[in-house]
Amino acid sequence: MFITGAVAYFCTNIVVPSLIPLMPLITLTSDIGQKDYLAGAIKGQLLQAVPGCTLVDISHELTPFNYPRAAYLCRNAIKNFPDFTFHIVLVNLFENRFDHLLLAFHNQQYILCADNGLLTMIAEGKPELVIGLPMDKTVTRNALHITRVFGKSIQAIANGQSIHTIGIPDIEIVEKNPLRPLLGENWMEGQIIFIDHFENVVINITREAFEEQRKGRRFTIAFKRDEVIEKISETYADVPEGEKLALFNAAGYLEIAINKGNAAGLLGLQGYAEKQSAHLQNRLFYQTIRIFFE
Numbered sequence: 001m002f003i004t005g006a007v008a009y010f011c012t013n014i015v016v017p018s019l020i021p022l023m024p025l026i027t028l029t030s031d032i033g034q035k036d037y038l039a040g041a042i043k044g045q046l047l048q049a050v051p052g053c054t055l056v057d058i059s060h061e062l063t064p065f066n067y068p069r070a071a072y073l074c075r076n077a078i079k080n081f082p083d084f085t086f087h088i089v090l091v092n093l094f095e096n097r098f099d100h101l102l103l104a105f106h107n108q109q110y111i112l113c114a115d116n117g118l119l120t121m122i123a124e125g126k127p128e129l130v131i132g133l134p135m136d137k138t139v140t141r142n143a144l145h146i147t148r149v150f151g152k153s154i155q156a157i158a159n160g161q162s163i164h165t166i167g168i169p170d171i172e173i174v175e176k177n178p179l180r181p182l183l184g185e186n187w188m189e190g191q192i193i194f195i196d197h198f199e200n201v202v203i204n205i206t207r208e209a210f211e212e213q214r215k216g217r218r219f220t221i222a223f224k225r226d227e228v229i230e231k232i233s234e235t236y237a238d239v240p241e242g243e244k245l246a247l248f249n250a251a252g253y254l255e256i257a258i259n260k261g262n263a264a265g266l267l268g269l270q271g272y273a274e275k276q277s278a279h280l281q282n283r284l285f286y287q288t289i290r291i292f293f294e
Contacts, residue, residue: 023052024158025082029074030090031062032143042090042147049151050158062091068179068193068204071121074111076251078122083108086154090143092116096174100132101146103153103167110157112150117176124178132168181205188213189290190254192269199262201269203254203289210254210291217293221246223256224267236260256289 026046032038039060046055058077062070070091078087093114102119104111106127113119119127133153139145156166181204182189188209194202221229233245236259244263249255257263269287 023054024050024084024086024154025054025056026050026086026088026154027056027058027077027081028060028088028090029058029062029070029077030060030143031064031070031092032060032090034060038143041144045144045147046088046151046154049148050155053154058087065092065095067092067118067121067176068191070118071178072193072202072204072251072253074118074122075124078109078111079107081109084110086110086112088147088150089113089118089122090146091118093143093146094141098135099137100134100168100171101149102171102173103131103133103150103163105129105163110154112153114146115173117174119173120175121178129163130171130173131163131166132171132173133166134168179204181209183213186293187290188293189288192287192289193253195264195269198257199264200249200255200257201263201267202249202251203256205254205289205291207248207252207254210248213291214293219294220292221254221256221289222292223269223289227267229256254289 028042030039030042043055046053059073062073070089074087074089078085081087087109089111091113095116098115100115102113102115104119104123104127106123106129111119111122111127115132119130133149135141135149136145153166157163179191179193181191188205190203190205192201193204196202219230227244229244229246231246233239233247235247236245236257239245239259241260242258244256244258244267247255247257256267256269258266263269
C-alpha cells in the first residue's frame, strides 16, 4: 500500500478469514436522529437483505459534519464487539458526490461507510483492507439505497463469498487524519472531541499519550482563563459534590467532569466542530485543554 496526497491505495493481498457467522451481527451508527421513520426503515431494509441478522444500535444522534466526534464514538464502540462484526456507519453520507461506498476489514472487524475520510479517522490510519462497493447509477442515492448496497455485501460475505470479489480492489479513497494533540517540550494541548450525556467533556488525549509526555513530572490541566486541575481522579466521587475533576474514562481518554454537575455548561466548554459559523467562533467558548508539565 502507498499514499499519494489525500488519497490512499489499498492492496488486496490481505487474507480475510472466512469464519463469518451465518446470522451476522450488524451495528448501526448514524447522524439521522430518531425523530422520523428513517432509522426504522434502515433496519427493515437490513432485515430483508440479511435474514436472521442481529441489529445493534450504537447511536443515531451524532452531530452532522463532526468527524472527530463520529470517529471517537465509532472507534471505541467497535473495539468491544466480537470478531467479524459488521459496522455500518451512516454519517455525512452526502457531503460529496460519489459513485461507490467502502467496505473495510480492520482489526478483525468489518466497517461499511461512505468514502468521505471518516474511515481512516476511525482506524487511526490505514485499514488493513478496503474495497469499493459500486453504486447503481440508475437508482436514486439515498440512505435506504445505501443500506441495501451494504446489506447485499454483508449477505454475500455471510454466504462465503470472498471480500475481494464483491467490489472494486485497490480503490482510491479519501483520507482524513485523526485529530491528535499538539505537543511541546513541557506541555500538550488537546481538543474537546465529545460531550457525553452527563455533559462530561472528553479530550483527545489518551492515558498512554499523557504518561508518555508527562515522564513522571508534576502537571497542571488548564482551561478557560483561570480553571486548573492538578491531579487525576479514579472516580467522580473522589471530589466533593459540585467540584471539578479530571479522569481517564472507560475508553482511556481524558475527561473533565463535575461531580453530580454539568461540566460542559458550567465551564463554558464546547466540542470541536470541523464546520463552525463565524458567530460560534466568536463566542467565548473554550475548545482546547492545555496540560503543563514541570
